[in-house]
Amino acid sequence: xxxxxxxxxxxxxxxxxxxxxxxxxxxxxxxxxxxxxxxxxxxxxxxxxxxxxxxxxxxxxxxxxxxxxxxxxxxxxxxxxxxxxxxxxxxxxxxxxxxxxxxxxxxxxxxxxxxxxxxxxxxxxxxxxxxxxxxxxxxxxxxxxxxxxxxxxxxxxxxxxxxxxxxxxxxxxxxxxxxxxxxxxxxxxxxxxxxxxxxxxxxxxxxxxxxxxxxxxxxxxxxxxxxxxxxxxxxxxxxxxxxxxxxxxxxxxxxxxxxxxxxxxxxxxxxxxxxxxxxxxxxxxxxxxxxxxxxxxxxxxxxxxxxxxxxxxxxxxxxxxxxxxxxxxxxxxxxxxxxxxxxxxxxxxxxxxxxxxxxxxxxxxxxxxxxxxxxxxxxxxxxxxxxxxxxxxxxxxxxxxxxxxxxxxxxxxxxxxxxxx
Amino acid sequence: xxxxxxxxxxxxxxxxxxxxxxxxxxxxxxxxxxxxxxxxxxxxxxxxxxxxxxxxxxxxxxxxxxxxxxxxxxxxxxxxxxxxxxxxxxxxxxxxxxxxxxxxxxxxxxxxxxxxxxxxxxxxxxxxxxxxxxxxxxxxxxxxxxxxxxxxxxxxxxxxxxxxxxxxxxxxxxxxxxxxxxxxxxxxxxxxxxxxxxxxxxxxxxxxxxxxxxxxxxxxxxxxxxxxxxxxxxxxxxxxxxxxxxxxxxxxxxxxxxxxxxxxxxxxxxxxxxxxxxxxxxxxxxxxxxxxxxxxxxxxxxxxxxxxxxxxxxxxxxxxxxxxxxxxxxxxxxxxxxxxxxxxxxxxxxxxxxxxxxxxxxxxxxxxxxxxxxxxxxxxxxxxxxxxxxxxxxxxxxxxxxxxxxxxxxxxxxxxxxxxx
Numbered sequence: 001x002x003x004x005x006x007x008x009x010x011x012x013x014x015x016x017x018x019x020x021x022x023x024x025x026x027x028x029x030x031x032x033x034x035x036x037x038x039x040x041x042x043x044x045x046x047x048x049x050x051x052x053x054x055x056x057x058x059x060x061x062x063x064x065x066x067x068x069x070x071x072x073x074x075x076x077x078x079x080x081x082x083x084x085x086x087x088x089x090x091x092x093x094x095x096x097x098x099x100x101x102x103x104x105x106x107x108x109x110x111x112x113x114x115x116x117x118x119x120x121x122x123x124x125x126x127x128x129x130x131x132x133x134x135x136x137x138x139x140x141x142x143x144x145x146x147x148x149x150x151x152x153x154x155x156x157x158x159x160x161x162x163x164x165x166x167x168x169x170x171x172x173x174x175x176x177x178x179x180x181x182x183x184x185x186x187x188x189x190x191x192x193x194x195x196x197x198x199x200x201x202x203x204x205x206x207x208x209x210x211x212x213x214x215x216x217x218x219x220x221x222x223x224x225x226x227x228x229x230x231x232x233x234x235x236x237x238x239x240x241x242x243x244x245x246x247x248x249x250x251x252x253x254x255x256x257x258x259x260x261x262x263x264x265x266x267x268x269x270x271x272x273x274x275x276x277x278x279x280x281x282x283x284x285x286x287x288x289x290x291x292x293x294x295x296x297x298x299x300x301x302x303x304x305x306x307x308x309x310x311x312x313x314x315x316x317x318x319x320x321x322x323x324x325x326x327x328x329x330x331x332x333x334x335x336x337x338x339x340x341x342x343x344x345x346x347x348x349x350x351x352x353x354x355x356x357x358x359x360x361x362x363x364x365x366x367x368x369x370x371x372x373x374x375x376x377x378x379x380x381x382x383x384x385x386x387x388x389x390x391x392x393x394x395x396x397x398x399x400x401x402x403x404x405x406x407x408x409x410x411x412x413x414x415x416x417x418x419x420x421x
Numbered sequence: 422x423x424x425x426x427x428x429x430x431x432x433x434x435x436x437x438x439x440x441x442x443x444x445x446x447x448x449x450x451x452x453x454x455x456x457x458x459x460x461x462x463x464x465x466x467x468x469x470x471x472x473x474x475x476x477x478x479x480x481x482x483x484x485x486x487x488x489x490x491x492x493x494x495x496x497x498x499x500x501x502x503x504x505x506x507x508x509x510x511x512x513x514x515x516x517x518x519x520x521x522x523x524x525x526x527x528x529x530x531x532x533x534x535x536x537x538x539x540x541x542x543x544x545x546x547x548x549x550x551x552x553x554x555x556x557x558x559x560x561x562x563x564x565x566x567x568x569x570x571x572x573x574x575x576x577x578x579x580x581x582x583x584x585x586x587x588x589x590x591x592x593x594x595x596x597x598x599x600x601x602x603x604x605x606x607x608x609x610x611x612x613x614x615x616x617x618x619x620x621x622x623x624x625x626x627x628x629x630x631x632x633x634x635x636x637x638x639x640x641x642x643x644x645x646x647x648x649x650x651x652x653x654x655x656x657x658x659x660x661x662x663x664x665x666x667x668x669x670x671x672x673x674x675x676x677x678x679x680x681x682x683x684x685x686x687x688x689x690x691x692x693x694x695x696x697x698x699x700x701x702x703x704x705x706x707x708x709x710x711x712x713x714x715x716x717x718x719x720x721x722x723x724x725x726x727x728x729x730x731x732x733x734x735x736x737x738x739x740x741x742x743x744x745x746x747x748x749x750x751x752x753x754x755x756x757x758x759x760x761x762x763x764x765x766x767x768x769x770x771x772x773x774x775x776x777x778x779x780x781x782x783x784x785x786x787x788x789x790x791x792x793x794x795x796x797x798x799x800x801x802x803x804x805x806x807x808x809x810x811x812x813x814x815x816x817x818x819x820x821x822x823x824x825x826x827x828x829x830x831x832x833x834x835x836x837x838x839x840x841x842x
Contacts, residue, residue, distance in 0.1 A: 011702050015559055021626070022558055024738050119556070125703035127548075127556030135540070135548030137443055138436055138723030205442070264709060267688045274707075281432050282546035282720035284693075285710035288685060289703060299703035302559030314735035317445050 001034045001050075004093060004120070005069040006041045007298035012305075013043075019306070027305055030063050031056060033070075058082045065308045067301060068092040069120075077101055084108045084116070089311060091304040093120030093297060099194035103207040115311050117304035122195045123148055123273045125296030126289040127303065132202045132277065139279030141203035144242040145259075145418065148195045150271035150291040151179045151186035152218050152238040156256075157269040160226050160235060166219060178271055188217035189238065189254040196240035199275075200252045203242060206328050208252050214333035214392075216255035225343060225415060228373060228384050232341070234258035235266045236415065249331045258341050258417040276420075334393035339368075339417035342385040344402065345410040348375065352407045356383065359401045365390045380409040386417065422455050422471075425514060425541070426490040427462045428715035429722045434464075440727070448726055451484050452477060454491075479503045486729045488722060489513040490541075498522055505529045505537070510732060512725040514541030514718060520615035524628040536732050538725035543616045544569055544694045546717030547710040548724065553623045553698065560700030562624035565663040566680075566839065569616045571692035571712040572600045572607035573639050573659040577677075578690040581647050581656060587640060599692055609638035610659065610675040617661035620696075621673045624663055627749050629673050635754035635813075637676035641834060646764060649794060649805050650836075653762070655679035656687045657836065670752045679762050679838040697841075755814035760789075760838035763806040765823065766831040769796065773828045777804065780822045786811045801830040807838065 001009065012019070012027060020026050032045065033054035054075065057063055066083040068090060070076050076097050083090050085108070092098070098105065098121055109116045119129045123146070132141065147153050151173055158169040170187065173179040185191045193215045200208045218238050229236050239257040244250045259266050264286050268274040273291025278284055290296035346352045353370060360367055368388040375381040387395065399412045422430065433440070433448060441447050453466065454475035475496065478484055487504040489511060491497050497518050504511050506529070513519070519526065519542055530537045540550045544567070553562065568574050572594055579590040591608065594600040606612045614636045621629045639659050650657050660678040665671045680687050685707050689695040694712025699705050711717035767773045774791060781788055789809040796802040808816065820833045 011559055015561065015702070018561060019559055125700075126706060127552050130551065130556055131548050134727070135551055135724045136720065137727045138432055138440055138720055140436065140439060264685070264688055267685055272705075279546075279720060281436070281723070282717050283711050285547060285708075286695075287706075287708060289706035296703050299557065299559055299700060302702070303556045306555070306558045310737050314737050316731050316735050 001032050001041055001045070002069060002071065003294050004297045004301065005032070005067070006043045007294035008067065008069070008301045009045060010043045011295070011298050011302060019302070023306055023309060025309065027309060031060060033057055054079050055082075058086055058088070063088060064312055065089045065091060065305065067305065068094060069301070070094075073097060073100075077105075080105055080116070081108055084112050084114045087112060087114055089114055089308040090116045091301060091308055092116065092118050093301060095121040095191070095194040095198060099197040099210060102198065102201060113315070115308065115316075117307055118198070119300035119304050120297045122198050123275060123287070124289065124291040124293060125299045126273060126275065126287045126291065127300070128199070128275050128277075128287050129202065130303070131287060132199070136277065136279045136282060139281045140244070142244060142278045142280055144199050144203060144240070144275055144277050145265060145420070146192075146195070146199065146240040146275040147237050147265060147268050147273050148240045148275065148291060149186055149189075149192040149238055150273055151183060152192070153268065153273070154178045154271045155187065156218060156221070156226075156236055156238065159221070159223055161269075163223050163227070165223050166221060187219055189215040190217075192238060192240045192254045196242055196252050196254055199240070200242045200250065204244065204250050204328075208250075208330050212252070212330040212332075214253040214255065214336075218256050220413060221256055221415070224382060225341075225413070228343065228382070229258050229341065229415075230261070231371070231373075232258070232369075232384075232386065233261055234341075234417065235261050237265060237268070239418065241418070245331070249329045251331050251336050253333060253336070256415050258415055260419060263420060334391065334396070336392050337389055338392065339389065339419060340387040340395055341415045341417050342387065342399070343413040344383040344385070344408055345380050346383045347407045347409065348379060348381045349407075352383065355405055355407055356385070356402055359405070360385075360387070360398055363394055363398050363401070365394055365398055422453050422462055422466070423490060423492065424715050425718045425722065426453070426488070427464045428719035429488065429490070430466060431464045432716070432719050432723060440723070444727055444730060446730065448730060452481060454478055475500050476503075479507055479509070484509060485733055486510045486512060486726065488726065489515060490722070491515075494518060494521075498526075501526055501537070502529055505533050505535045508533060508535055510535055510729040511537045512722060512729055513537065513539050514722060516542040516612070516615040516619060520618040520631060523619065523622060534736070536729065536737075538728055539619070540721035540725050541718045543619050544696060544708070545710065545712040545714060546720045547694060547696065547708045547712065548721070549620070549696050549698075549708050550623065551724070552708060553620070557698065557700045557703060560702045561665070563665060563699045563701055565620050565624060565661070565696055565698050566686060566841070567613075567616070567620065567661040567696040568658050568686060568689050568694050569661045569696065569712060570607055570610075570613040570659055571694055572604060573613070574689065574694070575599045575692045576608065577639060577642070577647075577657055577659065580642070580644055582690075584644050584648070586644050587642060608640055610636040611638075613659060613661045613675045617663055617673050617675055620661070621663045621671065625665065625671050625749075629671075629751050633673070633751040633753075635674040635676065635757075639677050642677050642836070645803065646762075646834070646836060649764065649803070650679050650762065651682070652792070652794075653679070653790075653805075653807065654682055655762075655838065656682050658686060658689070660686075660839065662839070666752070670750045672752050672757050674754060674757070677836050679836055681840060684841060755812065755817070757813050758810055759813065760810065760840060761808040761816055762836045762838050763808065763820070764834040765804040765806070765829055766801050767804045768828045768830065769800060769802045770828075773804065776826055776828055777806070777823055780826070781806075781808070781819055784815055784819050784822070786815055786819055
């Protein structure tokens with residue numbers, strides 16, 4: 001009964017009549033495991049429901065559904081596996097745990113024929129799990145592009161709208177309660193990577209190992225990058241990208257990305273999340289909403305509870321993870337082809353562009369455009385290049401060579417570009 | 422087996438392996454009713470499957486699910502009711518039929534305990550039915566604002582992006598295949614009204630009679646309106662609006678609407694549909710995708726088929742329409758409070774604004790802003806007013822009085838404004 005748990009309890013109570021009308025029966029909270037019996041939780045809950053031993057929930061045969069919102073690793077895993085072994089349906093929002101132990105959890109779920117629901121694990125109140133798994137069941141998922149970390153999106157939006165730097169925007173996000181005291185997992189892409197793994201498992205039927213995913217955060221994005229991107233007609237978002245290519249290999253990666261200002265994802269601002277899903281039948285779709293917070297996440301947990309209750313009445317043969325074996329290989333980042341924005345800091349003198357272009361030409365990398373923003377004379381200046389179609393390996397090699405040029409004064413910065421072609 | 426039926430058949434065939442993996446069993450097409458056995462349909466289908474008598478589908482006890490994609494009225498209703506009476510699950514995309522006969526169809530469905538699925542009836546490939554009904558089951562739906570007619574949205578987008586008039590944009594939409602030869606139902610709001618009725622039934626648990634809904638189309642929107650709206654920071658969209666107020670009365674209406682350019686719905690362009698759904702727990706959400714066409718609509722029909730197949734295996738107690746009786750009154754348009762944009766054509770001389778403002782003041786209607794676009798001297802000129810908070814009855818009365826002023830040269834135009842406050 002932390003933040004989300006208290007929200008679920010509150011809304012189950014407040015919307016009890018509505019749920020009873022819609023479901024045809026009541027959901028009753030039988031027991032709540034907490035660390036501290038005395039802690040204030042902002043909801044009125046009878047002391048009799050509380051226990052400090054989560055094992056009590058497993059031991060009570062009257063409990064049919066266990067909602068795991070502890071957000072722990074070992075304890076959460078033991079609770080979930082214990083519930084499955086006892087035939088109790090599981091609802092969880094634990095993205096880190098699913099990303100790391102999803103395989104084990106769903107193998108147990110299959111073995112014991114117990115459904116596991118996890119809508120709250122990705123994008124808070126947005127029904128993206130249900131949509132991919134059920135609404136798009138007839139589709140090969142060609143790609144998912146997701147803004148799936150609200151903190152990063154809030155920071156990038158502030159940088160973009162007000163021209164402030166990353167450090168200042170992060171401090172504001174913390175003051176506004178949108179970033180944790182330790183914001184590392186939000187801004188370094190780690191949280192988005194957990195969600196990307198879950199989305200990939202739904203779309204492609206296997207659990208991508210965490211170390212196969214390329215993850216970059218937004219720490220190195222500058223106000224200049226955002227300004228130059230805008231001049232090129234782009235905005236910068238932290239995206240989780242999940243894609244299949246024609247050969248059946250899949251890409252899973254998380255990094256800051258230049259996306260066209262006209263794309264619907266570009267208008268997703270502040271703490272909101274959104275996922276653009278492209279299916280071979282349905283074409284382009286987008287889902288938008290609050291990706292975190294007590295209330296939106298509670299909405300998803302309650303939807304899963306309703307599913308769980310229906311599953312108790314009439315079990316189905318297929319729930320949760322659906323391994324279909326059509327794909328299974330995750331492409332290394334080095335082989336992935338992308339477009340790129342490069343920002344170099346170079347000496348302000350003739351001949352520099354020729355040297356940089358020479359390096360790229362030597363590596364067989366075509367340049368799509370070059371521009372040099374105005375600056376005060378004599379100072380090192382920015383040089384912006386846009387590259388169409390190169391592998392990440394090619395670009396890594398180019399950046400190394402360009403960084404070694406005497407006319408290049410700082411480590412070159414690279415941000416990938418996605419044109420949704 | 423018209424356009425959508427052929428698409429469903431095509432994709433069931435093409436994605437057969439994927440569906441089998443995900444479902445755990447195969448969907449087999451047993452019989453297809455057509456008008457003309459000889460017609461080319463763009464898909465390879467065995468002649469043995471075809472019949473010109475849809476009654477054959479009802480008479481075959483091996484058929485467990487009937488997909489109604491005839492788009493007729495009487496015949497479709499007889500097919501659907503006949504299937505329900507025989508215990509066959511129904512999948513339909515027939516929005517006009519549901520809007521008119523939904524009550525009858527779902528009463529039969531309840532009586533015979535047969536589920537009826539209809540994802541394809543609203544917004545093509547967007548899983549809005551499933552999302553409202555299942556994902557937001559714990560939410561009181563506070564409002565739905567939908568761009569739910571792609572033809573109208575295409576026309577408005579063309580008018581907005583290129584400054585052309587309604588007639589020209591409509592002709593282009595027809596040439597591009599986005600509008601029917603008879604585009605009336607698309608541009609006059611009738612099609613959107615059918616979808617609004619279905620959405621209202623899901624959100625509020627009762628079937629709103631068609632004659633209780635206020636419906637206006639986009640025929641009277643001019644390039645000038647779009648230009649003036651932009652100066653005010655708005656864009657114009659045809660919206661279906663479904664809302665509940667605190668007293669439990671609901672509003673269902675379809676009309677062109679000025680919405681803030683910064684709102685995500687404003688960036689929904691071309692033939693795309695989108696629905697902004699606000700739930701009391703989940704907050705603001707948005708669903709975006711293709712609202713019509715063979716492929717997107719097939720995606721939804723196939724999802725319903727998968728649900729239907731699961732329901733055959735394990736029937737649930739609650740399907741389809743869920744009357745919960747919490748609401749039930751539809752507010753007349755006259756009583757609905759809105760904001761308004763008024764465009765008057767007036768004589769270009771001092772004193773005109775005073776006269777118009779006098780009429781509004783006399784009716785107790787406050788003016789939020791007034792502006793007069795530049796024009797050639799001596800000609801009648803446009804006068805734009807924005808009104809905050811008045812009932813539709815008040816505005817109707819004001820428009821009548823203003824229209825009768827000698828200084829007003831044409832019928833005043835009014836478009837409602839929605840600020841999503």
